[in-house]
Structures are given as structure tokens and as C-alpha cells.
Amino acid sequence: xxxxxxxxxxxxxxxxxxxxxxMSYSKIEILGLRGFSDKQTLNFGQPNGNLGSGLTVIVGxxxxxxxxxxxxxxxxxQNSPPSFTEGRRNKIAGDKIEITISKKDNxxxxxxxxxxxxxxxxxxxxxxxxxxxxxxxLPSRRTFAPFFGKSIWNREQYISNSPLPAVRGxxxxxxxxxxxxxxxxxxxxNTVLSKVLGQIPNWYIEQADNGQYYLKFNYNGxxxxxxxxxxxxxxxxxxxxxxxxxxxxxxIFIDEPELSLHPSLQKxxxxxxxxxxADRQIIISTHSPYFISWQSLQNGGRISRTxxxxxxxxxxxxxxxxxxxxxxxxxxxxxxxxxxxxxREIFFLxxxxxxxxxxxxxxxxDRILTIKNRKLNGTFYGWGxxxxxxxxxxxxxxxxxxxxxxxxxxDNNMAHLKQGLExxxxxxxxxxxxxxxxxxxxxxxxxxxxxxxxDVSGKVINEEYQADIDKLIDNINDYMN
Numbered sequence: 001x002x003x004x005x006x007x008x009x010x011x012x013x014x015x016x017x018x019x020x021x022x023m024s025y026s027k028i029e030i031l032g033l034r035g036f037s038d039k040q041t042l043n044f045g046q047p048n049g050n051l052g053s054g055l056t057v058i059v060g061x062x063x064x065x066x067x068x069x070x071x072x073x074x075x076x077x078q079n080s081p082p083s084f085t086e087g088r089r090n091k092i093a094g095d096k097i098e099i100t101i102s103k104k105d106n107x108x109x110x111x112x113x114x115x116x117x118x119x120x121x122x123x124x125x126x127x128x129x130x131x132x133x134x135x136x137x138l139p140s141r142r143t144f145a146p147f148f149g150k151s152i153w154n155r156e157q158y159i160s161n162s163p164l165p166a167v168r169g170x171x172x173x174x175x176x177x178x179x180x181x182x183x184x185x186x187x188x189x190n191t192v193l194s195k196v197l198g199q200i201p202n203w204y205i206e207q208a209d210n211g212q213y214y215l216k217f218n219y220n221g222x223x224x225x226x227x228x229x230x231x232x233x234x235x236x237x238x239x240x241x242x243x244x245x246x247x248x249x250x251x252i253f254i255d256e257p258e259l260s261l262h263p264s265l266q267k268x269x270x271x272x273x274x275x276x277x278a279d280r281q282i283i284i285s286t287h288s289p290y291f292i293s294w295q296s297l298q299n300g301g302r303i304s305r306t307x308x309x310x311x312x313x314x315x316x317x318x319x320x321x322x323x324x325x326x327x328x329x330x331x332x333x334x335x336x337x338x339x340x341x342x343x344r345e346i347f348f349l350x351x352x353x354x355x356x357x358x359x360x361x362x363x364x365x366d367r368i369l370t371i372k373n374r375k376l377n378g379t380f381y382g383w384g385x386x387x388x389x390x391x392x393x394x395x396x397x398x399x400x401x402x403x404x405x406x407x408x409x410x411d412n413n414m415a416h417l418k419q420g421l422e423x424x425x426x427x428x429x430x431x432x433x434x435x436x437x438x439x440x441x442x443x444x445x446x447x448x449x450x451x452x453x454x455d456v457s458g459k460v461i462n463e464e465y466q467a468d469i470d471k472l473i474d475n476i477n478d479y480m481n
Contacts, residue, residue: 024054024281025251028076029100032093032113033084034068037312039098042069045301046104047248047279052296055277058285059292059347059401060306065313066285067168069306070137070255072099073283075164076111077135081121082164084113092312097121101133109133134159136246140256141171142238143231147212148176152184155245178241179205179215185245192244195275196236196268231260239269248279258288266290277301289344294330297323305347305401316402325393332386338394343382346398352378352480353398355391355408359383364438365409367458374473377480378407388414395425407476412436429479434468 024046031039047054058066075082076099089095096113107127114120123130136159153161158178182189183205194200202218206225217224217233235257242252257273258266270291273282277296284291297303303318329338337343337359346353354376356362362380369375385394388410398406406428410417413436421430433453440462441450453465461469 023249024104026102026104028069028072029098029102030069030072031099032090032095032097033072033075033099034088034090035065035308035313036068037090037092040065040313040315042304042315043302043317044251044281044283045277045296047277047281048300049278050299052274052277052293052298053300054279054281055274055293055296055301056281056283057291057293057296057301057303058283058306059287059303060285061308061348061350062287064308065306065315067140067255068313069315070139070253070285071164073135073253074137074162075099076101076109077133077137077159078163079131079160081111081123083119084121085119085166089113089119090312101128103128135251135253136242137162137253138238138242138255139168139170139172140259141168142235142259144172144175144234144238146225147208147214148179150180150213151177152180153177154181172238175238175241176213182237182241182244189240189244192272193236193240195272196240196265197233198268232262232265235260236265236269243272243276246276246280249281251281251283252276253283255285256287257284258286258291263290287348289341289348292344292347294327294339298327298330303347303401307402314402316400318397318400322393322396322400326397329386329390329393337383338386338390340382346379346381347401349379351403351405353403353406354378354380354476355394355406356380356384357388357391357409357411357414358386361409361411361438364452364454364458368438368454368461368469369473371459371461372469372473374470375477376473377477378405388417391417392421392424395421395428399425399428405480407431407479409433409472409476411438429476431472431476433472434465435462 025044027041027043029039029041030036045054045056058069060066084097089097095117098110098112100108100110102108109128109130110124111121112124114122158174161174190200204216205213206216207213214225239254239257242254246252257269266288267290270293274293274296276282293301305316307314307316332338362383381394385391391408395406395408404427408421408428408430410430410432412432412434415432418430418432435451435453437450437452439454439458440452440456442456443449453469454461
């Protein structure tokens with residue numbers, strides 16, 4: 001370096017953040033496990049200190065592969081290579097399984113079926129050792145034996161002694177060993193628990209006269225044991241256990257965190273996960289729109305969708321560029337419903353989505369269908385896309401996430417967008433109504449009368465367009481079928 005030249009150092013925080021990201025996990029690849037007949041990749045959110053940045057949300061219909069992804073995480077974080085029963089191995093994939101977990105620094109660990117085939121597996125290291133891969137995974141079935149013996153396991157012991165169960169839905173029989181550790185750290189645990197439950201009951205471990213132990217809850221003098229407590233409370237207990245003694249850089253997988261939880265608790269739990277995902281990697285699979293976090297997406301979190309197709313389970317991911325586009329809609333103050341709760345429900349549908357321009361189109365299309373005693377074989381996206389100019393952004397989101405059947409309905413004065421949309425989204429169908437609005441609008445000093453398919457009251461269909469409406473319904477249903 002020439003004398004007098006100044007070296008500009010990166011800010012310490014940025015350097016530390018970059019180092020942590022290099023240490024974090026980048027993706028998992030799955031081949032041959034259950035429905036995954038060809039290799040599928042799930043990329044993870046990267047924690048960068050911002051809320052939700054390390055959160056990865058997996059959505060999709062039932063029986064589409066979400067719980068299989070959970071099993072892959074649990075299998076590859078075992079102390080010794082697990083056995084895979086014949087029913088877990090995909091025949092189309094050659095009756096063999098291969099699961100690879102990779103880090104940002106390109107090191108990886110692979111769990112694969114032995115060359116000879118059969119149920120037995122082995123680890124192959126590529127700079128990453130099996131004893132370094134320790135994920136806290138929590139299944140969707142989170143019940144545990146209400147009465148138990150005494151044993152105390154720390155976090156590492158619990159992870160190491162939680163093998164992949166032979167049968168899905170097995171009780172968390174080892175969780176009771178965590179309870180004694182939790183009780184020793186009750187103040188720390190309760191601090192996190194209160195963020196979900198608000199006011200928490202006084203709880204402790206009690207011993208029955210027969211020598212067995214159980215959880216005891218005191219609700220203002222009303223006592224319940226772990227057998228009489230609701231599944232929701234016990235579920236929150238197990239979820240908080242994955243978080244409260246975790247460390248920055250940890251990876252945690254929670255399968256269906258919403259089970260047995262009231263929507264208000266789901267919202268609080270989502271906020272907790274977003275908080276922890278600032279410096280940890282948290283992956284959840286869910287059927288609940290309350291766990292779709294736009295704040296997480298804004299800060300680098302990810303959304304993926306599993307789909308069961310003819311040739312096996314597929315993983316689709318929301319692209320980074322698409323995420324940037326839809327974030328502009330999230331901050332649309334005039335149309336906050338574009339990505340409201342109703343819109344978020346779209347992630348959990350199988351397919352057959354109908355995009356319309358605005359909320360009136362949803363309301364009065366339904367009114368027209370009722371009057372004509374007809375049905376559309378599809379589901380409206382929320383309360384519309386907030387204007388025809390937003391259609392491409394929402395359609396791109398659906399494309400990224402693997403939706404195959406999407407019908408787009410434009411007003412006649414937006415028909416000029418049809419050609420561009422057809423070119424961009426070749427598998428989708430774009431339809432135009434013959435009027436400039438779905439409902440008639442009376443003239444005002446600023447605007448002329450607008451002809452609609454239905455009158456101002458929303459009760460009488462314009463007779464002139466009866467045949468056009470029937471044709472539109474038939475065409476959409478033919479496409480959807």
C-alpha cells in the first residue's frame with residue numbers, strides 16, 4: 001500500500017454481521033424422502049440483526065411435503081445415521097434418500113442411503129461434521145405423557161436424544177426431561193412465555209404419592225395438572241422451550257406452531273418468532289395466515305410453498321425481486337387490504353385463484369353469481385389486487401409459489417393490459433368484462449355515467465350483458481377444470 005493511503009475498514013457491526021451470515025445455513029436439498037421423487041431445494045432466511053430476517057415460512061396444502069421437510073431436518077441432525085423404513089423411501093427416486101444441508105461458506109453435510117441400498121444410511125462430510133449439525137426440531141404433535149419420571153436434560157442432550165421416530169405423531173416422551181431444566185431456569189423461561197400468554201399461571205413440578213411427577217398449574221387458587229391442562233398451553237410450553245435457551249446462530253424448526261392455539265395467541269407467537277429470527281434461523285411450516293409476516297419478508301425472510309404434483313412434491317419459493325415488488329403494495333396506504341388477512345389466506349389454497357381489480361369486483365361478482373344461481377370454480381384473491389396496475393405483481397407472486405391455475409378479470413377500460421399479462425404469464429388466463437366497471441356509476445360533476453354489469457343498487461343485472469356474463473362464467477370454469 002502506498003505511503004499515506006488510508007485503508008477504509010468496514011464498520012465493526014457490518015463485519016460481525018457478515019461473519020455470522022457466513023456461519024449460518026443456506027439451504028437443504030432433499031431427494032427420495034417420501035414424496036420427493038427428484039431433488040428439491042429449500043433456501044433459508046439469513047439473520048442480519050433485523051426482525052424476522054432469519055425466518056423461513058413454508059406453506060402449502062395438506063399432504064404436499066411440509067412435514068417431510070421437517071423429517072429431513074430431524075434426520076440430518078442425528079448423532080448417528082438413522083434408518084429409513086421402506087415406506088419413507090421414494091421408489092421413483094431409486095428407493096434411495098439423499099439429504100444435504102449447506103452453509104453460506106459452501107461447507108455441507110450429506111445423509112444418504114448406503115450404496116447397497118436398503119434402510120441404512122451414512123454421512124458424507126464436505127467441511128461440515130455431523131456433530132456440528134444440531135437442530136432443535138419440534139413436531140406438530142406436541143403432547144407428552146402427563147406423568148413422568150425424573151431426569152434432567154440440557155438443550156444439547158435433548159437434541160442428541162431425539163431420534164427420528166419410526167411413526168409420525170409419536171408423543172414427545174422425552175420432553176418431560178426438559179421440564180426439570182426449565183424449572184431450574186423458570187424466571188428466564190417465564191419471561192419468554194409471558195410474551196405469548198400475557199399473564200402466566202403459577203406452575204411447578206409436583207410429585208404424586210406413587211412417585212411419578214407431573215406439571216401443576218395454579219390459576220388464582222384453581223389447580224390443574226398436566227393431564228387436565230389444555231393442549232394449547234402445553235403446546236406453547238414446548239415452543240417456548242425451543243427458544244428461551246437458544247443462542248444466536250441456532251437453527252430451529254417448528255412444524256405447525258398454530259395447532260391448538262387461539263388466533264390471538266397465534267399472532268403473539270408469530271411476533272415472538274419474528275423477534276428471535278433477528279439473529280437465529282427459524283423455520284416453520286404452517287396452515288395459518290397469522291404466521292405470514294410481511295415485516296420478516298421486508299427484512300430478508302423467506303416464504304416457500306410445497307405442492308404435490310403428478311411427478312412428486314415440489315418446493316416453490318418467492319423470488320427476491322418479486323418480494324421487493326409486493327412490498328411496495330404492502331405500504332399502499334389507500335389499499336391496505338391488498339395483503340391483509342384475507343389475501344394471506346391465498347397461500348394455503350390448492351390452486352384455482354381469481355384475481356380482480358378491487359373489492360367492488362369481489363362483492364358484485366358474488367352478487368351476480370347469486371342472482372344467476374351460478375358458481376365460479378375458483379377462489380378470489382382477498383379483496384382484489386388494489387387496482388389493475390398491481391395485477392402483474394400479485395400474479396408474479398402466485399407464479400413464484402407454484403400456482404398453476406389463475407384467472408385474471410379486468411374491466412374493459414383496462415383491456416390494454418391483457419396482451420402484456422398474457423405474454424408474461426403464459427399459463428394464466430386473462431378475461432375482460434364488456435363494461436368499464438362491474439357496477440353502474442351515476443354521473444357526477446367530475447365524471448360521466450359509467451355503465452356496469454349490474455345496476456347501482458347491485459340488485460339488477462344489465463339485461464344487455466346477460467349472455468356475456470354467462471359466457472365469462474363458462475370460460476373461467478372451463479379453464480379452471
